[in-house]
Amino acid sequence: QVxxxxxxxxxxxxxxxxxxxxxxxxxxxxxxxxxxxxQAPGKERxxxxxxxxxxxxxxxxxxxxxxxxISRDNAKNTMYLQMNSLKPEDTxxxxxxxxxxxxxxxxxxGSWGTSRDPAVYExxxxxxxxxxxxxx
Numbered sequence: 001q002v003x004x005x006x007x008x009x010x011x012x013x014x015x016x017x018x019x020x021x022x023x024x025x026x027x028x029x030x031x032x033x034x035x036x037x038x039q040a041p042g043k044e045r046x047x048x049x050x051x052x053x054x055x056x057x058x059x060x061x062x063x064x065x066x067x068x069x070i071s072r073d074n075a076k077n078t079m080y081l082q083m084n085s086l087k088p089e090d091t092x093x094x095x096x097x098x099x100x101x102x103x104x105x106x107x108x109x110g111s112w113g114t115s116r117d118p119a120v121y122e123x124x125x126x127x128x129x130x131x132x133x134x135x136x
Contacts, residue, residue, distance in 0.1 A: 002026040002125050004096050009130030012086055016134070020081040022096030022127060029053075030074035033103040033113045035121070036081050038092035038132075047116035048094070049081065050108060057107035059114055063089070086134045093129040100124045 008020040022034070035050035047061045049070040058070050069082040079096060100123060103112045111120050 002098070004098055004125055004127035006094060006096050006127045006130040009094060009132045011133045011135065014086060014088055014134055014136050016086050017082070017084045018086065018132060020083065020094055020096075020130060020132075022079040022081075024077045024079075024098060027098075029077055029079075029098050031102065031104055032099055033105070033108060034072065034079045034099075035097045035113065036070060036079075036094060037097060037118060037121070038090075038094045039129075040089075040092040043092075045095070045118040046092070047118065050113040051079065052106040052108050052113065053104055054106050057105075057113075059108060061116060083132070086132075088134045088136045091132060091134050093131050095129045096127045097121050098125040 003025045005023045031053050033052050036048040037045050038048050039045040050059045051070045055072050067085045072079040099112055108114050
């Protein structure tokens with residue numbers, strides 16, 4: 001049974017930083033792209049970032065580009081999201097996502113990983129989410 005478990009969320013002041021982790025089990029994701037989405041109350045799920053299996057190719061949403069960094073440690077089957085210069089509008093539940101089928105393009109080139117449409121990822125493996133709250 002594939003499981004993705006996020007951790008590292010919390011309450012932080014604007015301008016602060018957090019590091020989220022996504023630990024995978026039940027499958028070796030080292031040959032799969034992975035990604036992060038977020039969802040704020042009353043809003044649609046929003047693309048945050050994706051990363052190729054090697055970590056050499058990354059995509060970011062416009063609202064986080066330059067502030068967030070996605071990375072991974074394949075030996076630990078874990079993905080990370082370093083979030084710096086946090087803003088109140090970053091407040092959301094953050095989810096990690098892993099593809100149900102092999103996504104091994106490197107650099108990322110197909111719809112999985114380059115598309116910002118949540119519908120592209122809806123049938124994939126999702127974690128339960130971790131809350132990030134940024135106070136002003």
